[in-house]
Amino acid sequence: xxxxSQSPSNKVTEKGKxxxxxxxxxxxxxxxxxxxxxxxxxLEFLIYFQGNSAPDKSGLPSDRFSAxxxxxxxxxxxxxxxxxxxSAVYLCASxxxxxxxxxxxxxxxxxxxx
Amino acid sequence: xxxxEQHPSTLSVQEGDSAVIKCTYSDSASNYFPWYKQExxxxxxxxxxxxxxxxxxxDQRIAVTLNKTAKHFSLHxxxxxxxxSAVYFCAAxxxxxxxxxxxxxxxxxVTVRA
Numbered sequence: 001x002x003x004x005s006q007s008p009s010n011k012v013t014e015k016g017k018x019x020x021x022x023x024x025x026x027x028x029x030x031x032x033x034x035x036x037x038x039x040x041x042x043l044e045f046l047i048y049f050q051g052n053s054a055p056d057k058s059g060l061p062s063d064r065f066s067a068x069x070x071x072x073x074x075x076x077x078x079x080x081x082x083x084x085x086x087s088a089v090y091l092c093a094s095x096x097x098x099x100x101x102x103x104x105x106x107x108x109x110x111x112x113x114x
Numbered sequence: 115x116x117x118x119e120q121h122p123s124t125l126s127v128q129e130g131d132s133a134v135i136k137c138t139y140s141d142s143a144s145n146y147f148p149w150y151k152q153e154x155x156x157x158x159x160x161x162x163x164x165x166x167x168x169x170x171x172x173d174q175r176i177a178v179t180l181n182k183t184a185k186h187f188s189l190h191x192x193x194x195x196x197x198x199s200a201v202y203f204c205a206a207x208x209x210x211x212x213x214x215x216x217x218x219x220x221x222x223x224v225t226v227r228a
Contacts, residue, residue: 107157108157
């Protein structure tokens with residue numbers, strides 16, 4: 001079946017602008033994660049959604065970052081007033097949830113803030 | 115929180131030789147250790163994982179070992195091929211709790227020389 005998809009694949013924006021990144025998880029997966037991957041670095045956890053539970057936002061680096069997940073499926077990560085240090089690849093992953101733990105990643109969105 | 119360290123950061127091997135990547139973790143409660151392979155321009159893909167109730171797991175040319183006492187785990191790739199060239203990430207999490215966040219190592223860039 002279809003894997004995790006993300007859009008856009010690339011986004012170039014000017015400093016101070018807002019951006020929205022989209023993630024479509026694998027159908028039926030109740031858990032959804034956002035990670036950030038800076039150049040040459042590992043993956044940094046941002047936020048986690050599990051079913052109808054309140055999201056775990058403990059990894060969001062500042063209040064400029066927010067995310068929502070509508071209808072338990074598609075998720076949008078919003079970065080307001082972007083800064084150059086926000087430039088990175090933003091990866092989304094989903095898993096079946098519950099006690100199932102394998103996370104399947106999308107191809108990522110490469111964000112460049114000029 | 116969990117802290118995962120990964121070594122080496124880069125690894126160059128001759129085709130046909132073996133490659134070994136080592137990771138250590140800090141949280142003794144961690145019980146799930148996946149390894150991901152990331153090719154250029156793509157999201158990480160799970161290649162093998164191990165849980166704390168086993169010490170070794172093998173899948174064709176790939177094997178992972180776990181030493182819970184020492185809190186380290188390793189990835190072994192035998193008979194390396196050019197298509198094994200990629201960035202490899204180790205990770206750790208505590209499955210079965212309410213926290214499914216994966217903590218990632220910084221990655222190892224593996225280059226297989228033909």
